[in-house]
Amino acid sequence: MGHKPNTPLLDKVHSPADMKGFSDSELRQLANEVRSETISAVSVTGGHLGAGLGVVELTVALHAVFDAPKDRIIWDVSHQCYPHKILTGRRDRIRTLRQKDGLSGFTKRSESPYDPFGAAHSSTSISAALGFAVARDLGGAPEHGIGDCIAVIGDGAMSAGMAYEAMNNAGHLKKRLIVILNDNEMSIAPPVGAMSSYLSRLYAGAPFQELKAAAKGAVSLLPEPLQEGARRAKDMLKHMTVGGTLFEELGFSYLGPIDGHDMEQLLAVLRTVKDRATGPILIHAITKKGKGYAPAEAARDKGHGVSKFDVVTGEQKKAASNAPSYTKVFAEALIKQAEKDDKVCAVTAAMPDGTGLKLFAERYPSRCFDVGIAEQHGVTFSAGLAAGGMKPFAAIYSTFLQRGYDQVVHDVAIQRLPVRFAIDRAGLVGADGATHAGAFDVAYLANLPGFVVMAAADEAELTRMVATAVAHDDGPIAFRFPRGEGTGVEMPEDPQPLEIGKGRIIQDGSRVALLSFGARLQEVQKAAENLAAKGINPTIADARFAKPLDRELMLQLAANHEALITIEEGAIGGFGSHVAQLLAEEQVFDTGLKYRSMVLPDTFIDQAGPRDMYAVAKLNAEDIEAKVLDTLGVAQLDSKRA
Numbered sequence: 001m002g003h004k005p006n007t008p009l010l011d012k013v014h015s016p017a018d019m020k021g022f023s024d025s026e027l028r029q030l031a032n033e034v035r036s037e038t039i040s041a042v043s044v045t046g047g048h049l050g051a052g053l054g055v056v057e058l059t060v061a062l063h064a065v066f067d068a069p070k071d072r073i074i075w076d077v078s079h080q081c082y083p084h085k086i087l088t089g090r091r092d093r094i095r096t097l098r099q100k101d102g103l104s105g106f107t108k109r110s111e112s113p114y115d116p117f118g119a120a121h122s123s124t125s126i127s128a129a130l131g132f133a134v135a136r137d138l139g140g141a142p143e144h145g146i147g148d149c150i151a152v153i154g155d156g157a158m159s160a161g162m163a164y165e166a167m168n169n170a171g172h173l174k175k176r177l178i179v180i181l182n183d184n185e186m187s188i189a190p191p192v193g194a195m196s197s198y199l200s201r202l203y204a205g206a207p208f209q210e211l212k213a214a215a216k217g218a219v220s221l222l223p224e225p226l227q228e229g230a231r232r233a234k235d236m237l238k239h240m241t242v243g244g245t246l247f248e249e250l251g252f253s254y255l256g257p258i259d260g261h262d263m264e265q266l267l268a269v270l271r272t273v274k275d276r277a278t279g280p281i282l283i284h285a286i287t288k289k290g291k292g293y294a295p296a297e298a299a300r301d302k303g304h305g306v307s308k309f310d311v312v313t314g315e316q317k318k319a320a321s322n323a324p325s326y327t328k329v330f331a332e333a334l335i336k337q338a339e340k341d342d343k344v345c346a347v348t349a350a351m352p353d354g355t356g357l358k359l360f361a362e363r364y365p366s367r368c369f370d371v372g373i374a375e376q377h378g379v380t381f382s383a384g385l386a387a388g389g390m391k392p393f394a395a396i397y398s399t400f401l402q403r404g405y406d407q408v409v410h411d412v413a414i415q416r417l418p419v420r421f422a423i424d425r426a427g428l429v430g431a432d433g434a435t436h437a438g439a440f441d442v443a444y445l446a447n448l449p450g451f452v453v454m455a456a457a458d459e460a461e462l463t464r465m466v467a468t469a470v471a472h473d474d475g476p477i478a479f480r481f482p483r484g485e486g487t488g489v490e491m492p493e494d495p496q497p498l499e500i501g502k503g504r505i506i507q508d509g510s511r512v513a514l515l516s517f518g519a520r521l522q523e524v525q526k527a528a529e530n531l532a533a534k535g536i537n538p539t540i541a542d543a544r545f546a547k548p549l550d551r552e553l554m555l556q557l558a559a560n561h562e563a564l565i566t567i568e569e570g571a572i573g574g575f576g577s578h579v580a581q582l583l584a585e586e587q588v589f590d591t592g593l594k595y596r597s598m599v600l601p602d603t604f605i606d607q608a609g610p611r612d613m614y615a616v617a618k619l620n621a622e623d624i625e626a627k628v629l630d631t632l633g634v635a636q637l638d639s640k641r642a
């Protein structure tokens with residue numbers, strides 16, 4: 001651990017300008033040093049390793065040939081941006097990646113001028129790069145001016161509709177725009193879908209790039225080393241037909257496939273493109289995820305996301321806990337339900353591991369669907385499955401479901417279709433930061449007529465919510481649960497469905513009622529223990545449902561307590577807002593009830609450990625305790641925390 005590589009060339013690079021005098025062979029050596037530095041840094045921070053290792057040569061070549069920040073290099077998803085950060089003046093902080101107050105694990109405009117566009121959700125890069133290109137041509141040049149606009153997008157990200165929407169538009173606008181398709185034949189899991197097979201076919205055969213260039217009479221556009229092959233290929237072409245690639249049909253010039261780890265080829269192609277490109281051009285680079293680090297190359301996920309590890313052995317440090325993860329509990333509960341009901345099926349948008357559906361797929365392959373990075377399609381596909389009589393569980397992270405919102409409203413809710421939404425990664429997730437926070441789902445689902453919205457307080461509750469969702473056939477239903485391990489609570493043998501719209505009292509008390517929605521319940525209970533030592537014994541309730549609300553429970557809590565405080569792991573507009581609406585409608589505020597709602601603050605919270613992020617949000621036990629004391633007007637030592 002903490003092993004520092006020998007990096008004589010990299011030590012001279014403080015910005016890409018410092019690479020400009022390097023020879024091609026020095027650039028090759030620089031790439032090796034960047035690779036070692038990336039491995040070393042991620043070994044102490046954890047994070048996205050495989051994707052960055054796969055683009056080391058490409059990153060060095062791009063910065064050697066182009067002139068960032070004037071030329072805009074836009075990394076799709078941007079989980080592969082660590083080598084780019086190392087070369088763009090952030091090496092001194094690279095071992096703070098994904099840590100509190102450290103570098104973000106993704107590109108971020110506020111972090112560096114070399115990050116022209118922030119990302120973390122996939123498939124946005126071509127749209128953004130095209131926007132920059134049009135802004136350039138309209139003279140809207142901001143700081144640095146705008147030169148070339150380059151999107152680097154993976155084969156996984158190419159499975160999303162947005163990438164095609166962007167190419168369709170780019171082909172029409174005919175602006176000079178460079179798209180680099182970084183094809184490593186991997187998403188997080190092995191990629192799925194017809195597009196992935198198509199990309200493989202593009203390079204499965206003979207020297208396709210040479211044939212294509214020859215067919216188009218574009219031999220001179222190819223770098224020297226490839227020209228001879230192309231000339232030879234021209235003769236072969238007399239006897240065969242070469243159709244246009246999909247990209248060419250969309251209006252792009254297609255160059256490739258090229259070896260994305262061969263520095264000579266990369267430099268030659270990029271230099272040629274820089275000199276000669278006019279309209280949109282797509283360079284198809286073949287790379288290996290995890291390249292150059294044996295444990296990553298050998299891993300099933302090619303080292304996509306790793307915890308801290310030993311550089312020599314590749315062994316990762318695992319968090320010690322006996323409690324199962326919520327994700328695993330969900331997957332196992334769903335499998336149990338599927339054993340009893342052959343209509344139960346499951347949909348994931350390229351996250352079979354992250355959602356636990358890999359386990360479901362192993363057991364019920366014909367009832368599990370990985371649709372690729374296509375949340376919009378995944379939601380409407382689930383709507384179709386539901387309309388067709390199946391019981392689909394759309395297992396999608398809270399943050400990624402945002403992308404399918406119109407589909408949730410228009411295709412599911414308005415038609416009152418019983419799609420079951422299993423919303424993982426609810427609340428603050430830690431190292432991935434603001435882009436991955438599951439902050440908004442309660443607000444954006446509970447405002448939809450006819451939706452049932454639940455949140456699990458612990459993993460036993462989660463199994464009951466899965467059962468509830470199977471049983472609920474009258475419209476859409478969603479249940480949310482957090483990232484990470486559960487509480488270790490005893491699990492029910494045969495989880496029974498909950499009564500829709502009914503919460504539960506956890507503890508009877510007086511003066512103040514703490515009404516929790518979701519997994520903050522443990523913090524609420526800790527706060528209550530601390531308060532008991534101060535002579536205050538709160539009532540604690542678990543709402544279970546944000547919609548429909550348990551009106552009776554809420555009105556009873558309001559009537560019998562001086563203060564009512566709601567607590568949730570979600571943004572304003574969620575559970576607390578619905579409770580406030582109910583209390584207002586029932587004129588409960590007129591009685592003098594002290595009502596408080598503890599929600600995520602109206603800011604995007606930077607990455608840190610979940611506990612630190614919740615401290616920023618003021619949603620930890622000590623914050624709940626302080627809120628109670630403040631609301632009841634009880635003096636406290638540290639009054640500023642309330």
Ligand SMILES: Cc1ncc(C[n+]2csc(CCOP(=O)(O)OP(=O)(O)O)c2C)c(N)n1
Nearest residue numbers: 051120121122154155156157186187188350
């Ligand atoms: C909208 C959205 N859905 C899902 C994800 C989760 N995700 C992050 S990276 C990734 C795979 C990307 O594959 P690819 O673009 O080929 O990049 P690679 O990791 O292979 O370099 C997925 C599914 C995401 N970031 N955004």
Ligand SMILES: CC(=O)[C@@H](O)[C@H](O)COP(=O)(O)O
Nearest residue numbers: 077079120305354425432483
């Ligand atoms: C970049 C990306 O979107 C994913 O790799 C994400 O970081 C996975 O998050 P989990 O670790 O919570 O599955």
Ligand SMILES: [Mg+2]
Nearest residue numbers: 154155156186
């Ligand atoms: Mg890939």
